[in-house]
Amino acid sequence: xxxxxxxxxxxxxxxxxxxxxxxxxxxxxxxxxxxxxxxxxxxxxxxxxxxxxxxxxxxxxxxxxxxxxxxxxxxxxxxxxxxxxxxxxxxxxxxxxxxxxxxxxxxxxxxxxxxxxxxxxxxxxxxxxxxxxxxxx
Numbered sequence: 001x002x003x004x005x006x007x008x009x010x011x012x013x014x015x016x017x018x019x020x021x022x023x024x025x026x027x028x029x030x031x032x033x034x035x036x037x038x039x040x041x042x043x044x045x046x047x048x049x050x051x052x053x054x055x056x057x058x059x060x061x062x063x064x065x066x067x068x069x070x071x072x073x074x075x076x077x078x079x080x081x082x083x084x085x086x087x088x089x090x091x092x093x094x095x096x097x098x099x100x101x102x103x104x105x106x107x108x109x110x111x112x113x114x115x116x117x118x119x120x121x122x123x124x125x126x127x128x129x130x131x132x133x134x135x136x137x
Contacts, residue, residue, distance in 0.1 A: 001037075001038045001039070001040060001070075001071050001072050001073055001074075002032055002037050002038070002039050002040075002072070002073065002074045002075075002076060002136065003039075003040050003041065003042060003067060003070075003072045003074070003075050003076070004025065004028045004029060004032075004039065004040070004041045004042070004075075004076045004078065005041070005042045005044075005045065005075065005076070005077050005078070006021055006024060006025045006028075006041075006044045006045075006078045006080065007044070007045045007046075007047070007077060007078070007079045007080070008021050008044060008045070008046045008047070008080050008082060009046075009047045009048075009049065009050040009051075009079065009080070009081050009082065009083060010048070010049070010050065010081055010082035010083035010084070010085075010090075011046055011048070011082050012048060013046060013048055015046075017044075018080075018082075018087075020080070020087070020088050020089060020121075021044060021080055021089075023118075023121070023122065023125065024078055024080060024089075024092070024125060025041060025044065025078070027122065027125040027126055027129050028041075028076065028078060028129055029041060030126075031126055031129040031130055031133065032129075032133065032136075035130075035133045035136075037136060040072070049083075050081060050083055067099045072099055073098065073099060073100065074096060074097065074098055074099065074105070074136060075096075075097045075099060076094065076095070076096050076097075076132070077093075077094065077095040077097070078092065078093070078094055079091075079092070079093040079094075079095075080092055080112075081093070081112075086112070088112055088113075088114060089112040090111070090112045091109060091110070091111060091112055092109070092110050092111075092112055092128075093107070093108070093109045093110075094106065094107070094108045094109075094132060095107050096132065096135055096136075105135050106132070106135050108132075110128065
């Protein structure tokens, strides 16, 4: 089982749900489910500023006991950084973490992009997420 956690930084706490974050979360779940994996997600987290240090890894370690008891084999963190004041993330980071043995499988950062249409954005997101799938096979 693979659990996904989307973390937003750079957005105000009182702001509504961000459509780009929702699209990333849905794309992650859809692509991995379509690839034959059992998937689940945790509620999105939002921080107004980007925490210092490797907060993705420390979050993974904090979740280990809960993940193991829930049958989760991997946790995928998707960090969407909106710090530059843009409505779209300026940087997207992925951390794939194998729960058993506390193994970081992959850490990848990509620069955010703007798109002409939602369809173009969705197609690009699917391509990006599909590149993560082989790390689970």
